[in-house]
Amino acid sequence: MKKYIATRVATMFGVLMVTLLITISLVGSNMDTILKQGIVFQVRTEISENPAIAESFSSVVEFEEFVQAQIDQRIGILGLEEPWYSPQRIGITMYKIMLLDFGHATFLTSDEGSSDVKDILFEKLPRTILLFTTATIIISIIGIFLGALSSSKVGSIIDRITSSFAIISSSFPVWWIGMLMIFLFAFTYQIFPARATPDIPLSDPRYIGSLLYHMALPLITIVMIGFGSWAYLVRNFMVGIMQEDFIMAKKTIGIKQKKIIYTHALKNAAPPIVTILALSLSGSLGGAIITEAVFDWPGMGRLYFEAITVMDLPVIIGATYLLTVFFLISIFIADLLYGYFDPRVRRGQ
Numbered sequence: 522m523k524k525y526i527a528t529r530v531a532t533m534f535g536v537l538m539v540t541l542l543i544t545i546s547l548v549g550s551n552m553d554t555i556l557k558q559g560i561v562f563q564v565r566t567e568i569s570e571n572p573a574i575a576e577s578f579s580s581v582v583e584f585e586e587f588v589q590a591q592i593d594q595r596i597g598i599l600g601l602e603e604p605w606y607s608p609q610r611i612g613i614t615m616y617k618i619m620l621l622d623f624g625h626a627t628f629l630t631s632d633e634g635s636s637d638v639k640d641i642l643f644e645k646l647p648r649t650i651l652l653f654t655t656a657t658i659i660i661s662i663i664g665i666f667l668g669a670l671s672s673s674k675v676g677s678i679i680d681r682i683t684s685s686f687a688i689i690s691s692s693f694p695v696w697w698i699g700m701l702m703i704f705l706f707a708f709t710y711q712i713f714p715a716r717a718t719p720d721i722p723l724s725d726p727r728y729i730g731s732l733l734y735h736m737a738l739p740l741i742t743i744v745m746i747g748f749g750s751w752a753y754l755v756r757n758f759m760v761g762i763m764q765e766d767f768i769m770a771k772k773t774i775g776i777k778q779k780k781i782i783y784t785h786a787l788k789n790a791a792p793p794i795v796t797i798l799a800l801s802l803s804g805s806l807g808g809a810i811i812t813e814a815v816f817d818w819p820g821m822g823r824l825y826f827e828a829i830t831v832m833d834l835p836v837i838i839g840a841t842y843l844l845t846v847f848f849l850i851s852i853f854i855a856d857l858l859y860g861y862f863d864p865r866v867r868r869g870q
Contacts, residue, residue: 529856533849540845541615548834549605559627560595564588623839628831629824632723638839641824646843649809649820652736656743657802663748665794668755669782672763680756687753690746699815702742713738717818739816747801754797758790765789792859799855803848 568574568588578584596602603610617623623638631641671680707715717739719731762768763786771781809822817823821840828836 526857529853533853537845537849538615541618541842542611544838544841545611545614545618546606548838549611551832551834553601553605556599556601556624557596559625560599560601561592564591564595618838618842621839623842624835626828626836627833629827629833629836632819638835641836642821642839642843645819645821645824648732648818649813649822651732652739652818652820653743653809654802655736656740656747657798659740659744660747660751661798661801663744664751665755665787667748667752669759669787671752671756672759672786673778673782675760683749683752683756687749690749693746694811695742695746696811696815698746699739699742699812702738703816706738717813717816736818739812739818742816743812751797751801755790755794758793759786762786762789795858796855799851803851 565588568591574587575584578587600610600613605611621639623642625636626638626641629641630636631644633640633644635641667679667683671677671683674680703715706712714735717735719728719735721728721731725731759782763782768781768786771785772778776785809818809820810826811822812818813820813822814826821844824836825840827833828840
């Protein structure tokens, strides 16, 4: 098991480094330009806030030479005189990103007004985790229960309803169902607010309660769309297991049907279910752009949407790195659970 864990850790670290290198390569030249423009803006802003500096020069030419010298000095300190694709620049950039030093956003800020990308990301990430982790847990519980029940009654009314609902719910786009839910429960019946962003400030003691209340409508929508397909997947995993000889033997010796389904059969279907659960959870954190944009939920998905809209590359890089780390952690946990449930996996059989 130790060798298996060490191998998986090394593999995940390699994937993270490759992903980081590809991301930097794709946005490297644009990032270089934005960083230099940011330095120019920062230097000129600092000088404009101190009129005495400009008054100390006798001509405009001398003043511009002083400004350019300050800009060149800042660029030299940050090592930006080297091309972005040089090994030194790429190495330094990757090292900073690994330490969560993403620099400052070009346009976006946190709710508290900070332009530090790390502050922005760690402000949005808990909200996305809260919404989609809660939704994934509810979806998996309902889906596993219905899927296991359907697998024991193949061809029954419950099985047909579950399969039909899975197909129907998976066919509708999230944004369309979300807009219908907003129209129905926010405007027609006015049970929930139309916007999932609380109107009160973050410092208000009532903010957490307001956030949970605003989360209700997107949570209901995600669960309603997701649990049908989950039930269908679990049902298909377990149909074959229910026909196995050891299940037939347990039925023969008189073990109760519920115990056979939810203890023996479900345990044997656990490895693929755990894998799907990990992929669903990690994928939802990064794939929440449309859902959060529709409901105006103040999380990572909406932040991604805003960063792409204004091309705020430091935020895009930081969010990509953070979500990649969460994705790899979830896959690592799934691999460990897979190895626990199926010893053949960790033995390489």
